[in-house]
Amino acid sequence: MINKNQQNNFNNYKWLTLDQVADYLQMSKSSIYKIVQKGRIPAYKVGRQWRFKREEVDTWVEKGRLQKARNKR
Numbered sequence: 001m002i003n004k005n006q007q008n009n010f011n012n013y014k015w016l017t018l019d020q021v022a023d024y025l026q027m028s029k030s031s032i033y034k035i036v037q038k039g040r041i042p043a044y045k046v047g048r049q050w051r052f053k054r055e056e057v058d059t060w061v062e063k064g065r066l067q068k069a070r071n072k073r
Helices: 004-012 018-025 029-037 054-071
Strands: 015-017 044-046 049-053
Touching: 015 018, 015 054, 018 029, 018 049, 018 054, 049 054
Parallel strands: none
Antiparallel strands: 015 049, 044 049
């Protein structure tokens, strides 16, 4: 679980690592990696590491919420 201080730190970063995204979304690193491999979350490969734009991650989460709400109708 992340605390308020960690949450504020995430807001200060434009780019997040895979570990940071996992903490930010409160998911396991392996789950994030699987989602990345399937191309379901916006991500950028820099060398051998994945990077994520925080704004794109937030938008991706919001779009998922909207799709679930539409499917319930």
